[in-house]
Amino acid sequence: MIYDIIIVGAGMAGLTAAIYGSRAGKSVLVLEGNIHGGQIINTINIENWPGDYKTTGAELMQKIYKQAVDLGAEVEYDEVIKIVDKGEQKEVECEDAKYTARAVILAMGTEPRKMSDKQARDAGNRPVSYCATCDGALYKNKPVVVVGSGNTAKHEMTYLKGIASKVYHIHHDDPIPRDTAAVFVAIGRVPSTECVEGLVELDKEGYVVANEDCATSQEGIYVAGDCRTKKVRQLVTAAADGATAAEKAVRYLNKI
Numbered sequence: 508m509i510y511d512i513i514i515v516g517a518g519m520a521g522l523t524a525a526i527y528g529s530r531a532g533k534s535v536l537v538l539e540g541n542i543h544g545g546q547i548i549n550t551i552n553i554e555n556w557p558g559d560y561k562t563t564g565a566e567l568m569q570k571i572y573k574q575a576v577d578l579g580a581e582v583e584y585d586e587v588i589k590i591v592d593k594g595e596q597k598e599v600e601c602e603d604a605k606y607t608a609r610a611v612i613l614a615m616g617t618e619p620r621k622m623s624d625k626q627a628r629d630a631g632n633r634p635v636s637y638c639a640t641c642d643g644a645l646y647k648n649k650p651v652v653v654v655g656s657g658n659t660a661k662h663e664m665t666y667l668k669g670i671a672s673k674v675y676h677i678h679h680d681d682p683i684p685r686d687t688a689a690v691f692v693a694i695g696r697v698p699s700t701e702c703v704e705g706l707v708e709l710d711k712e713g714y715v716v717a718n719e720d721c722a723t724s725q726e727g728i729y730v731a732g733d734c735r736t737k738k739v740r741q742l743v744t745a746a747a748d749g750a751t752a753a754e755k756a757v758r759y760l761n762k763i
């Protein structure tokens with residue numbers, strides 16, 4: 508089967524694009540390499556999603572996922588490895604299967620930046636986590652270390668202080684204290700755009716180059732959400748991009 512639109516990533520941007528694409532009468536497949544919901548899934552208090560004050564990431568994203576599926580979008584759990592642009596057909600290669608579509612929307616978001624090689628060697632076999640809310644409870648009354656200097660690192664430290672026996676704080680590239688049971692890394696995020704390297708134009712940090720129209724350097728390939736070049740990376744801007752990218756994809760499909 509050839510889908511009208513394949514969307515890579517089932518976060519806010521991808522699922523919103525799925526809603527708009529499906530409502531325009533197009534066949535839509537969303538490919539997700541992890542679980543649907545994206546990076547917001549572990550956040551327990553969202554106060555700036557209009558109309559849903561003090562919701563959780565899991566609750567919000569489950570509603571949006573259901574809305575997309577109810578409107579007809581299909582979702583497959585398979586990581587996209589590579590996309591080959593064959594003009595009016597795009598081949599999307601995943602770990603387990605290959606899919607074809609006439610248009611593609613990239614919505615892969617961002618992922619936590621990894622520690623330096625030196626720190627990773629230092630950490631050895633100790634567990635490394637990127638989310639204190641998810642994993643902090645595993646280290647009750649044990650010493651842990653937080654790597655990072657920004658607001659996220661401060662937030663992780665405050666959270667872990669209520670659980671761990673001691674919370675060390677170090678910066679990027681500092682040596683990791685020997686007696687720690689786990690390493691919590693909070694040194695920013697990087698775009699998950701490895702699967703489109705060489706396909707569309709990326710900036711020097713790896714974000715897909717696009718402006719408010721969400722068009723990439725390749726015809727029929729659009730981009731939405733945190734993985735594109737933009738000033739504000741938030742849920743509402745990801746949703747807005749999803750709508751724009753889908754609208755653009757629908758116009759392109761109607762033209763060809």
Ligand SMILES: Cc1cc2nc3c(=O)[nH]c(=O)nc-3n(C[C@H](O)[C@H](O)[C@H](O)COP(=O)(O)OP(=O)(O)OC[C@H]3O[C@@H](n4cnc5c(N)ncnc54)[C@H](O)[C@@H]3O)c2cc1C
Binds near residue numbers: 552555
């Ligand atoms: C801790 C934290 C708290 C936040 N709190 C708020 C808040 O309160 N309010 C707010 O507005 N924003 C908040 N944000 C920002 C917000 O979460 C993001 O702006 C938004 O979720 C981005 O959505 P997205 O769909 O672009 O990307 P993501 O949510 O990152 O979704 C991308 C999806 O693509 C998948 N994917 C990646 N690569 C592939 C591949 N190769 N193949 C298949 N699937 C792939 C990923 O698994 C993921 O599910 C927060 C972010 C974090 C990290």
